[in-house]
Amino acid sequence: MDFKMIPVSNPYIDIKDLRYFKKLFKSKILTDGFFQKKCEEIIKKKISSKFVALTHSCTGALEISTLLINLKKGDEVIIPSYGFVSIANAIVMRGAKPIFAEIDPQTLNISHDDIIKKINKKTKAVYVIHYAGNACDIYRIKKHLKKKNIYLIEDAAHSFLSQSRNKYLGTIGDIGVFSFHETKNLVSGQGGCISINNPKLKKRVNFILDKGTDRYNFIRNYKKKLISSKVRKYYSWVDYGSEYRASELTSALLYSQLLKVNEIQKKREQIWKKFKNCILNIENKDFYIIEPLVNTKSSYHLFVIIFKDQKKSQKFIDFMQKNLIAATFHYVPLHKSKMARKISKQKLSVTEKIFRRVVRLPLYPDMKLKDQKKIMNKIKEFCHGQY
Template sequence: MNIPFNRPYLVGRELDYIAKAHANGHLSGDGAFTRQCHAWLEQHTGTQKALLTHSCTAALEMAAILLDLEPGDEVIMPSFTFVSTANAFVLRGAVPVFIDIRPDTLNMDESLVEEAITSRTRAICVVHYAGVACDMDAIVAIARKHGLKVIEDAAQGILSTYHGRALGSIGDLAALSFHETKNVISGEGGALLINDPALVERAEIIREKGTNRSKFFRGQVDKYTWVDVGSSYLPSELIAAFLAAQLERAEEITAQRLAIWDNYHEWAAPLEQAGMVRRPVIPDDCVHNAHMYYLLLRDLDSRTQFIESMKAAGIGVVFHYIPLHSAPAGQRYGRVAGTPSHTDAASERLVRLPLWIGIEPHLDYIQDTAQQALRGIAT
């Protein structure tokens, strides 16, 4: 038996669309499939402007450039996140200020944001962990009070909502991921969502190597030239073609993943009641997208034993983030505000179960094996 942690899902039209892009004679960025993806994202998130990028990391880097950060400026963020969240700002000379997470959702603890603000703070970068929204009302209110920008790292959040609003549509800027481990995929890929209309034109320039090339192709200027800092953040039309096929079936993909998530959640309920695990918590004002199913075990030793038992049975289960504040680069470039006790605990206790469309016939085996492993740890 070999059940991987992730298996990329094909909806069926990806290769046809890639062939069509080739037949169209346009393989570089911003072709017909790119425009189709932009339209879908704008319609389904309500964002002012969506721009495909070659990764979520690239979208975050564009956001950092748009903020005009200077060396020594600070950006408040959780430490329980992927390195790209911090790296995008460190590349501009900014300092990530790490705060602790909530023990329930594992999202940034909004009650700790205000005390982390200093005279150098320029922005708050939230991370919607597992596609479950942060408390955006509280965070946006703090940002507006102090004149700060809000960036949503919504890498895991496509088609998740907060009070009915799509993740990525609430802050000033947001980044999505279409990496093969996400719900909707293009292998590598991402998107920058721009909710502040004042940032749209400059975002297009930054994405096009600092030129006004987009205006040229719209006929707004008779030639294009270098006008600002920027880089090549466009994905190829082949990536966009693959993604367009996926986006067309995004709601169906989400529904299928939610059915698997719900199956796990029902199975884990008695284990939680017995004190063996803690299940994910979804606040009432959040609708999630079943990006992942995780369990929190009692401690690091329990988690280690569990992973070893599952892997011995051919089941791919994995832990998640090493907190950025404890990483060598995190200690070099960032600083911690407060005591990240919940972050450290989650990093040691969390394990992710395999969740991908097509895994359904294996769920009984996964759950029986997991239950036996947990009982072995408890005795």
């Protein structure tokens, strides 16, 4: 008998990843070195971006985005309430106000129609999340925002290498951000990156990434970190900023992950599709699954089902966990949080009705076949039984 819980996510790492740490330790360059630069080059090329920088997290990349678009007091920013707290924090830390928008119940992505309703003269930006690896209605949203000169930022934390109309998510709006946190498709411990697509926003990014200094202009070559005594120049404080760059340790792990990215994505896709086929064959089920829109390509980050009834979803989670399968809920709407209640009292009926009915199933590249079979059998058992 296997008494270990099947986890909801599991990083695809093994002992071979250590070889890059050995190289790194030998080099003794632990910041801004080979691995950071190499990852930036690989990602930039892979997603056809105009600018990519690795960051210590997607949260950090979101903070950079708010500095780049000069968010300030009096500005409003539309964001999905059904989302991660990092966007909301980045906005309020600049003194701006988050305006929470509804989601589309089919995809759990931000609702295009609700964005339109919430735009006014104060709206400076819209942040979308491409939830679960699936593109939101990005081109329709972009078209509308362009007319009004409103920035579009894509939180593609779940969606590295996902596409919409053959363009990579994170490269369609003005700025895109990604996560390489332990729970994501590619992992670097904690890590992320920012992609800048609007050339006007590129000017200040290296200052912000380097704690508000113009250090980057002096130390471009990681091998020549020492500034020659003949160069009578210093770098100094020129802008807002913080320590946003990724260290060489995390970059070395990400480098190793990038070398096997196709394998990782393929395995996720196969597991996701097997779950879908199993579920399609279940009659009279009380839930539906969220799926990629037409003309898009998913990164298959999450397998999410939505129950018609809140009590049923809780019963399902209990049943699966009793059977050592870590099925679990996801986001709690931000507009209902203690922090958000201090700044607004919005009501979002779709989001409020749906969030307790959302369940995530385990999904990770090296899921054993016997574990996936167990999960599928338990789903069938639940659907056919009197639970």
